[in-house]
Amino acid sequence: MRHNRLLPAACLAAGLALITGCSAAQPAGSNGSSGSVSLTYLTFETPSLTASFWDTSIANAEKKVPGVTVKKIVAPSTDRDAYAKQLQASGQFPDLLQSITPSTFVQAGLLRPYDQGWVNANFLLPMGNAFKGKVYIPPTNSQIIPMVFYNKTLFVRAGVTTVPKTWADFMAVCAKLKVAGITPVELGGGDPFAASMPLVGILSADVLGKDPNWLQERYAGKVHFTDANVETAVAKYRTMAQDGYFEDGALGVKYADSITNFTSGKTAMYMMGSWFLGSVPKAAAADFGSFMTPTDDGSLVVPFAVGGSMAINAHTAAPDKATAFAEAWSLDPANYKALIEGDGAFPMLKGKTLADYDVNVTQVFEDSYAYVLNQNTKVSAFGWATNDDSMPSGLDDDFYAAGQDLYNSNDIAAQMAKLDSAWDTATK
Template sequence: MKRSRVASAVALGAISVVALAACSTSGSGDSNTSGASAGSTDLTFMTFETPALTSQFWDTSIDNAVKEVPGISVTKIVSPDADRNAYAKQLQASGDFPDVLSSINPKDFTDAGLLEPFDDAWLKENFLQPDGNAIGGKTYIPPTNSQILPFVFYNKKIFADAGVEIPKTWADFTAAVTKLKAAGVVPIELAGSEPWAASMPLVALASADVLGQNPGWIQDRYAGKVKFTDPDFVAAMQKEVDLIKDGAYSPDALNVDFATANKNFLDGKSAMYIMGSWFTGSSYVTPEQADGFGAFPLPTDDGSVVIPFNMGGTTSVSAKSAAVDKAKAFAEAWSLAPDNLKVLIETDGAFPMLKKTGIKDFGASTNTLYDAAYAYVNSDSKKVSAFGWVNNDDALAPGINDSFYALSQSLFSNTDVKGQLAQLDSDWDAATAK
């Protein structure tokens, strides 16, 4: 699903505020409990809302799952902002850790023993890549769907008018940026005010240039064999500094939020947009608009194609729940409900990964941009972990996502790439210290 983990850097609110927020179980502040009846087991489910995943979606999806698990009721708790990890930690600190949580980063919670793994037999029975989200051999988020993030989306008309072809190499890409700028077009749209969105070019560069050469780089970082300050990683991040210097982004890019960036790109105010495959969903682009856009992976120096791949999923189960079995049964039912994934396919551009249900079986309506992006899922191109976005052993150390995302903004004013990456190494070492 979309942003299987959106982790923007936000200040943590006071616990008293959190406790108050926890009592408000929907985006409007109204309590919403599904399946409540005398003697039922009440579970709490932390969700979040986006243009695709609305309050109505969550209510309906919860109802779908509750029907499959007798004797439960589910109260929805909505994360007040995009940082679901931070909110979950706040709830845990106040003694209100939910029974089921949506789209968190498991590595931020597994060391504390807060999550319950799903059963291997159930995973193997139901998913094309049952170990796609495995951490140390255990899976805490079902691998229900996949994403490619990011793509480089482009405006076909702007490219044609400027005489720009789809770039195959990094040199082609930078030449296209120069040509588009000369034509009076903002070459690349950037939602620079939101760290997770601003980081998309860095995610693309780290995935293509670093993991593309060494798919085991993240595991090597855990083992202390590589560092962020090594030449390959520095060179990848330097490319972003060069893009900034060359005027690839709007001068006010750091003031543009995600919604505005989407609108700017759709309105033809920019030629390219580096964003996740969720952008192909109907919550972001209409079928008519989709026909005017294309997508390609960020080019590498030698033209080899590298696909930043992320196995998505939604539900995680609290190991501290008073009803772990019921919570797990609800999470499993939610993950397998065809109607839930149909909505995610249509609105959020999810690529389904269920073993028993193919994409045509969902009856989902997709657009031409989705179809073009989905073709990469089954392509023979090299697939690597989308840097900073996966929920498996290649997930970054706890807290490092926020540090990496913040780098995307600081590079606009601080061009000391190696110095900033040295701080990232320090943060990593602190996060992994025993």
């Protein structure tokens, strides 16, 4: 699911003004009913995860936990982390928080871990989003960030008969498409996170594919963005830009427009998170396929991010009730339908097939989901992890911005030095 990390202060202030109070600061049973509690729950809304979705999912979980009433708080943008920080600063940190980044709050002692036995019993990758050995959001779903989606019709028109396995193959395909008058790769560079997608794919494949512990080693000061192997990987993105493999004026194309450009056949490939699968037009789904960012030697590297449902406030006045509600919500297959169909989320519940979620998905979704289920080299998606490989708070934004800066800048060393400096500042 896309994370828009820009949250204007005016919106935050307006949102805070609408909240009358959070139960974390109230005693259990404060609604006047013996044994009953009122919990606050931070959510967010998107075109696929609508107000109706949240209301229905909350109501269903409430039925499974007698005595619990849940008050929904809607973040004014999809940046839950920033909004949760604002709520915490004003003494209104919610009892439950949907899809936040645990590392941002665990180190401040704000989150309560789940029982590991319950996690192990219910999820395919129990430790997929664990932080410092504990699970703070159930690993309910996953994304591959990015995949390389492609238009089969445009490939055929350009005489491309096979998907590229190596980086040299990929560059040859881009060149062939360009010669045929077809824009090789959609970028959507008007939004920093979208502009960085080629970087995410390349660094995940070339750097983490060879050293899966690189991000943790960066915390230890053993490696740096200015290292030769990192700069060599980043140079691939510069080559794509220099050789004209993105659309003209790519930095002026917004994320929403990039989806339309690709699905309407204006471009041949699109490096984007697997949430794009929710935007594949079903009427033309047979025209689309996917593959991983190619590596130099053709080895398969899957940049993986395990997402989850809700975190629990470590200081909630009703920890047992909050945990029971969170567990009930996280195990309800009905909640996954919108996530799978609308956001392209890959479900991670044990003992379930896609049929158990009553979903209608495309063949390209099923083919892409196979990368999750199959044995292969999975690494954390660079800049998108929520586990021990997550970047320091704020570094994701710097990394995404580098995608825009590098589109026009040949000074790779300077851009990487900026990231090293920002990292060092953030971890002091």
